[in-house]
Amino acid sequence: MVACNGATLNNQQPEVVSLTVSVAASLQDAMKAIKVLYTKETPDVTIIYNFASSGSLQQQIEQGAPVDVFISAAPKQMNDLEYKGLLVQGTRQSLVNNQVVLVSPKEETGISNFKDLTSDNISKIAMGDPESVPAGQYAKEVLTSLNLFEQLKPKLVFGKDVRQVLSYVETGNVDAGLVYATDAKLSNQVKIVATAPPESYSRIIYPVAVLKESKNPDLANQFVQFIIGDSAKTVFLRYGFIMVDN
Structure with missing residues (x-):
């Protein structure tokens, strides 16, 4: 028919x-x-x-x-x-291309660089899940390059994507997070406290x-x-x- x-x-x-x-x-x-x-x-x-x-x-x-x-x-x-x-x-x-940055809630004053993440005052750090989220893979590369990943493992909170990581920081559910520079730029609730050294992670394409x-x-x-x-x-x-x- x-x-x-x-x-x-x-x-x-x-x-x-x-x-x-x-x-x-x-x-x-x-x-x-x-x-x-x-x-x-x-x-x-x-x-x-x-x-x-x-x-x-x-x-x-x-x-x-x-x-x-x-x-x-x-x-x-x-x-x-x-x-x-x-x-x-x-x-x-x-x-x-993009860049990896470390962000904290706007009012947070205890973090000014990646090394500060080891402080006892910092209990939760958000990043994307390195297994499935590129932002998480880049973040892991940065922390590994800076010899911080293993030390910070107990503090890490993994997000399902980079926007969830940003949201965790905006709401104050974590003390800091590793996101793309472009995500940080979009939010007026977070501040960039450090930019990851370019040589510490693969070029973001x-x-x-x-x-x-x-x-x-x-x-x-x-x-x-x-x-x-x-x-x-x-x-x-x-x-x-x-x-x-x-």
Whole structure:
């Protein structure tokens, strides 16, 4: 039986296509602002964001979640998907860089550097779970490089993504947290007390790529080109990201 398609044929509106974009949590504010710009230029494409930790998003994709574009906060998750043949070849780009900073609640006065975390006055330090959250992996690298990780282990509280870590610090549930510089910049409830030495952790690169399962790979790649373009670059810079030269 053939379904009647008359209603579609008579409809003068262009068909609206949806793209599902899975994005590392630390990018959500910048990507929401970019969506506004993209929608103005491309009104017949609807962007649906899925924000979570890169590890969770990678798992969802491997389990068959219908995702068109993936942006992770570290190369590892993208590499894993690439090895499994889940990316459209030639669409992967390095998008932006970031930095690791140590933050405390605004009124906290007992912390001015990473060494202060060993003080008996500091009982809880938040960071992302190093097993699944890139921000946690970078934080672990920093603390290990500074010979502090093993000593601080009993104080560590792991968050499911970097935004949860930031929230723990904002609410005063922890004494300090390790987050991205861009997250710290967004909050007026925390202060940056130290910036991690660049040599203490792997360079933070956010890669983006189109997924093989995409039903609209051309449109998905067009979206990737938009977010590495000049309009989006202005937004990323405004939110404190550092641009990558592809």
